[in-house]
Amino acid sequence: MENMTLIVSDRSLKTGLPDCGDTVLIDLTKQGIRNCMGCFGCWTKTPGRCVIRDDAVRIYPLIARSRRLLYVTRVRYGGYDVPMKTLLERCIPVQQPFIRIVDGETHHVQRTVVPKEAVILAYGTRDAEERALFRRLTARNARNMNFAAWRVVFCDETAVESQLRKELAAWENS
Amino acid sequence: MGELLILNGSPRAPRSHSRRLADLAAGCWKGNTVCRDILGADLNGLCAETGRASHVLLVFPLYADALPVPLLKFLTALEESPPQSRPVVSVLINCGFLEPHQNDVAVEMVRLFCRQNGYPLGSALKIGSGEAILDTPFRFLVSRQVRRLVRSMSRGACRTFSVTMPLTRRQFVSASTAYWLRYGRSRGVTKSQMETMDIEPDGP
Numbered sequence: 490m491e492n493m494t495l496i497v498s499d500r501s502l503k504t505g506l507p508d509c510g511d512t513v514l515i516d517l518t519k520q521g522i523r524n525c526m527g528c529f530g531c532w533t534k535t536p537g538r539c540v541i542r543d544d545a546v547r548i549y550p551l552i553a554r555s556r557r558l559l560y561v562t563r564v565r566y567g568g569y570d571v572p573m574k575t576l577l578e579r580c581i582p583v584q585q586p587f588i589r590i591v592d593g594e595t596h597h598v599q600r601t602v603v604p605k606e607a608v609i610l611a612y613g614t615r616d617a618e619e620r621a622l623f624r625r626l627t628a629r630n631a632r633n634m635n636f637a638a639w640r641v642v643f644c645d646e647t648a649v650e651s652q653l654r655k656e657l658a659a660w661e662n663s
Numbered sequence: 664m665g666e667l668l669i670l671n672g673s674p675r676a677p678r679s680h681s682r683r684l685a686d687l688a689a690g691c692w693k694g695n696t697v698c699r700d701i702l703g704a705d706l707n708g709l710c711a712e713t714g715r716a717s718h719v720l721l722v723f724p725l726y727a728d729a730l731p732v733p734l735l736k737f738l739t740a741l742e743e744s745p746p747q748s749r750p751v752v753s754v755l756i757n758c759g760f761l762e763p764h765q766n767d768v769a770v771e772m773v774r775l776f777c778r779q780n781g782y783p784l785g786s787a788l789k790i791g792s793g794e795a796i797l798d799t800p801f802r803f804l805v806s807r808q809v810r811r812l813v814r815s816m817s818r819g820a821c822r823t824f825s826v827t828m829p830l831t832r833r834q835f836v837s838a839s840t841a842y843w844l845r846y847g848r849s850r851g852v853t854k855s856q857m858e859t860m861d862i863e864p865d866g867p
C-alpha cells in the first residue's frame with residue numbers, strides 16, 4: 490500500500506467510511522494499548538520493535554507507511570487526550586536513538602517513515618487559547634513525526650463525522 | 664513556608680531522571696516536603712494530598728512534545744475531583760533534546776490546566792539534554808537552577824528558568840551518539856542494529 494491513507498480515531502464512527510481505495514481506519518476505542526514505560530528497548534534492545542507486544546505494534550508501522558494521516562482526537566489542556574497520546578508515545582520505535590539537526594534544532598533520525606500530509610481533526614477545545622496551544626503542539630510534532638504538511642481542523646464534538654467526510658472528500662479530489 | 668508536594672510524572676518513575684531532580688528540589692525546600700510517584704498511585708489519594716499542600720511541584724519528562732500520559736491522567740483526575748484548597752503549581756521538566764525551549768508547549772499545557780481549574784501559577788524550570796546531563800560535569804548547572812527554581816517558588820514568584828549542556832548542536836550530536844552506542848553495547852546491540860531502517864521487521 491504505497492499510497493495509504495490512515496485514519497486513527499479516538500471515537501467510534503457511527504456510519505461507515507466512504508469507499509476510498511487504500512484507506513485504513515483504526516478505532517482506538519477497540520484497541521488495547523498500554524503506556525510507554527520509557528525503557529528505550531525499541532532503540533537499544535530490539536531496535537525498531539517495541540518490547541510491549543500489544544495492539545500498538547500493529548499501528549505504528551501503519552503510521553510510518555501512510556502518506557496521508559488523519560487523527561481524530563479530543564483535546565485536553567491544549568494537547569491530545571489520553572487515548573491518542575498513549576498511542577503517540579508508543580510510536581518511538583519508528584525513530585532511531587541517534588540525533589541529527591533539523592531546522593536548527595536537535596531531533597531523532599527517522600527509520601523508514603514516509604513523509605506525510607497530516608490532518609488533525611480536533612474536538613472538545615474550550616477556548617481560543619487552547620486551540621492556539623494545540624496548533625503549537627502540532628507544529629512541534631511535525632518535526633518529530635515527519636509531517637511534510639499538516640493542518641489542524643477544530644470542530645464541535647457533534648460535527649466530527651461530517652467534518653471527517655469533508656476532509657476525506659477533499660483528499661479524494663486533490 | 665508551607666508544605667511542598669513533589670509529584671513525579673515520569674512513566675519510569677522509580678529509575679527516572681525526574682526522581683533525581685525531585686530529590687534535588689526536595690533538598691532545597693525549607694519546609695516539609697512529600698515526594699510521590701504518579702505512576703501506579705491511587706489518583707484520588709493524590710488529589711486529596713494536593714489539596715493539603717501549599718505548593719505542588721510537577722516533575723516530569725517531555726514525551727512526544729507534551730505531557731507524559733501518567734501526568735495527563737493525574738491532571739484529568741484532579742479536574743474531576745477538585746480539592747477545596749488549591750496549591751500553587753510549579754513545573755520542573757526535562758527533555759532529551761538539547762534545546763530547553765522544546766519544553767515550552769508542555770509548560771504552557773500545565774499553565775493552561777491551572778487557568779482552567781483555578782490553580783495559582785508558580786515557577787518553571789526547563790531542562791534540555793536531560794537524558795544525560797545529570798551524569799556529566801555539567802550537573803552543577805542543573806543543581807544551581809533547581810536552587811533558583813525553589814527559591815522563586817518559596818517567594819511565590821512566577822518565573823521561568825532554563826538550563827542545558829553548554830555544547831554546540833554538533834557537539835551534542837556526537838556526545839549523544841556516543842551515549843546511545845554505549846547504551847546499546849551494554850545490552851549487546853551494535854550500531855548497525857540500532858541504525859536499522861526497518862520498523863517491526865518480522866511483522867507485529
Ligand SMILES: Cc1cc2nc3c(=O)[nH]c(=O)nc-3n(C[C@H](O)[C@H](O)[C@H](O)COP(=O)(O)O)c2cc1C
Pocket residue numbers: 525526527528529578579581633673674675678679680681682723724725726727728729757758759760761765793794795
Ligand atoms: C516515548 C518517549 C517520548 C519522548 N519524547 C521526547 C520529545 O518529544 N522531546 C524530547 O526532547 N525528548 C523526548 N523524550 C526523551 C525524554 O524526555 C528524556 O529521555 C528524559 O530525560 C526522560 O526523563 P525521565 O527519566 O524523568 O523519565 C521522549 C522519551 C520517550 C520514552
